[in-house]
Amino acid sequence: MAVLRQDVHQNIQRLEKLCELDPAIYSNLVEILRKEQREGRARDNYSCTRALVWLTRSMDFTAALLEKVVKEEPSLMNMEKAVEESYNITLKPWHRWISAAAYKVALKLVPESKNFIKLLMVENEDYETLKEEINSLVSLLVPLLDEIHSTLIIFRADRLKSN
Template sequence: MVERERGDEGEAKGLSGEPLQPPEGAEVPAKAAAAEGERDERERGREGEERDGDGKAEEGEWSEIRLAIEELSPAAPLRPGGGGGGDGKPAASSPPTLRFLALAHLLLRVLDKIGPTMAVLRLDVQRNIERLQELYLLDPSKYATLTEIVEKEVKEGTARKVDSCARAVLWLTRSMDFTIALLQRLEGGSDQPSLAQLTEAAYTATLKPWHGWIASAAYKIAMKLIPERKIFIGMLVAGMDHDSSALKEEIEKLASLLQPLLDDIHAMMAKFRLDRLKST
């Protein structure tokens, strides 16, 4: 979660969820622009290719979960130039920035499905994406991995500041921890706890330990407005022919692919002694 100084409360940005632009006046490198354009075109193609004339989703539409699985596929390049170790595997301490940003954007879409009650978390996620993306676009080669970004700020002595990219990486990772914890708790029949109860459990296990009383109070209010569990699940199974068993399988697959990345990021943050930072 983004930490704010007292005078920063009124500077909330729009919640459109549209692809973010680089800072005003900054030149977007051709490689970065091409990569972003290719990714956007790919997602638009998947989401739109199976829609009928009324705009309704048909079987084969790509859900956020499927898009995240595709993004995490071992066949996909982890960084520009296919970096990694000599054995073809990526270095555990160097999570790729572009992939991380793509997953963060998908996280926003999952939060949108929960509804306006997640506005607090959604705003923080979007602010953190903006901050990290702006730096990445300045030099995609230099900031190809999250390690390079965090290490830069550690050397400059700015990593612990409230507006640092290091904190953005930390809170985006914690937000992904929350999301995967929530999705994994959705398994089970209709007699399972409500979505509000599942969300509270996921929040308690992931974000709550790092929140101060202000952030905790905001989430306590938000939990009272969570939609029904079956409505949320219905939106998640788009593209799975409304098959709850398929949803369970894909959540398990996503968790198996995403957890190693999250573990690598947490390990990296611990290496720089930034893993225990809290909000107000």
């Protein structure tokens, strides 16, 4: 999960940097997308448009995985299968062969479900509380992601593939 976390962090940093350059102009994601599209840079490797696309897809993957985590009893859950199913519906359609190959290697490093859940839990938290928190997070995240996907469609950025 470290690779995913690093990718998310880099994409956030790219967007934050542009916002900090001129907060009046880049006050929201739509303005950033509009500017890059107008300049013909939206599809560039290091564009903020591309960063937003991959940040959104990473969050799609996270939401899908978390939904699977709360649906199954931790002792019965196959984490590798949950990760693979989440990957297949969210990221795989956009990955080229090298990214897909890297994913296959990363899949072998997925922790067991009880260890993964332990990582998510606050000290002295019980599993039921964690499930409630995850359900709350997902219920807030998914509509936001849907809105971002709609915006990406408007700017024709929804079909970008990995490099």
